[in-house]
Amino acid sequence: MGHGHGPRGKHGNPADLEGYLAKLEDPERIAWQKPDEVVAALGLRQGDVACDLGVGPGYFALRIARAVGPAGRVHAIDVEPRMLDVLARRAADAGLANLRPVLGHEGEVGLPPEPCAAILTVNTFHHLPDRPGALARLAARLAPGGRLAVVDFHAGELPVGPPPEHKVSREGFLADARTAGLEIVREETFLPYQWFFLVSGRSDR
Numbered sequence: 001m002g003h004g005h006g007p008r009g010k011h012g013n014p015a016d017l018e019g020y021l022a023k024l025e026d027p028e029r030i031a032w033q034k035p036d037e038v039v040a041a042l043g044l045r046q047g048d049v050a051c052d053l054g055v056g057p058g059y060f061a062l063r064i065a066r067a068v069g070p071a072g073r074v075h076a077i078d079v080e081p082r083m084l085d086v087l088a089r090r091a092a093d094a095g096l097a098n099l100r101p102v103l104g105h106e107g108e109v110g111l112p113p114e115p116c117a118a119i120l121t122v123n124t125f126h127h128l129p130d131r132p133g134a135l136a137r138l139a140a141r142l143a144p145g146g147r148l149a150v151v152d153f154h155a156g157e158l159p160v161g162p163p164p165e166h167k168v169s170r171e172g173f174l175a176d177a178r179t180a181g182l183e184i185v186r187e188e189t190f191l192p193y194q195w196f197f198l199v200s201g202r203s204d205r
């Protein structure tokens with residue numbers, strides 16, 4: 001994947017949206033992104049309500065939609081309307097009526113419209129404004145026992161991911177979570193290029 005080093009377009013995404021979509025959906029991504037393991041780590045059950053923030057064309061959201069089944073819902077938030085168009089088409093093609101595209105607003109963190117068992121945000125944390133504030137607002141949208149799951153690229157040069165100057169390191173995330181007053185429940189270490197933390201909501205204390 002990787003955002004590449006080319007010119008930036010809207011919403012911090014590369015200007016070449018078609019090329020960017022192809023990278024996000026690159027079949028070779030599965031080897032390092034391990035999407036099924038990431039979704040399994042969320043511990044979702046059929047009927048759960050979940051959210052994917054910075055959903056893109058739905059690499060994770062389609063899998064989450066299958067994990068929660070027709071009795072569940074997935075709020076799929078992105079600030080790029082064209083991503084949501086692609087997502088809606090893919091959901092329709094896959095017969096997944098439980099995916100709800102939600103258009104977010106530039107410069108804000110979009111929130112799911114109802115409490116969620118899990119909120120996942122992959123490779124998007126580095127795009128968010130006021131990151132500690134975003135974490136606190138997202139954690140406040142968790143149902144009791146729910147988890148906020150944040151995955152993003154490790155600092156430094158890697159074969160995939162955004163250029164180093166756009167990244168938030170693992171330690172940067174931990175500092176933001178501390179500032180937000182959140183509790184880390186678990187760190188998953190099975191992804192070769194990314195850090196992955198699960199955070200609880202304040203209502204669980």
Ligand SMILES: C[S@@+](CC[C@H](N)C(=O)[O-])C[C@H]1O[C@@H](n2cnc3c(N)ncnc32)[C@H](O)[C@@H]1O
Binds near residue numbers: 053058059105121
């Ligand atoms: C690197 S892509 C990741 C897409 C998807 N999560 C994946 O892993 O395939 C980042 C996505 O976050 C979106 N984004 C950027 N800023 C955002 C914000 N403030 N709120 C919601 N989405 C945002 C972008 O439009 C883009 O679709």
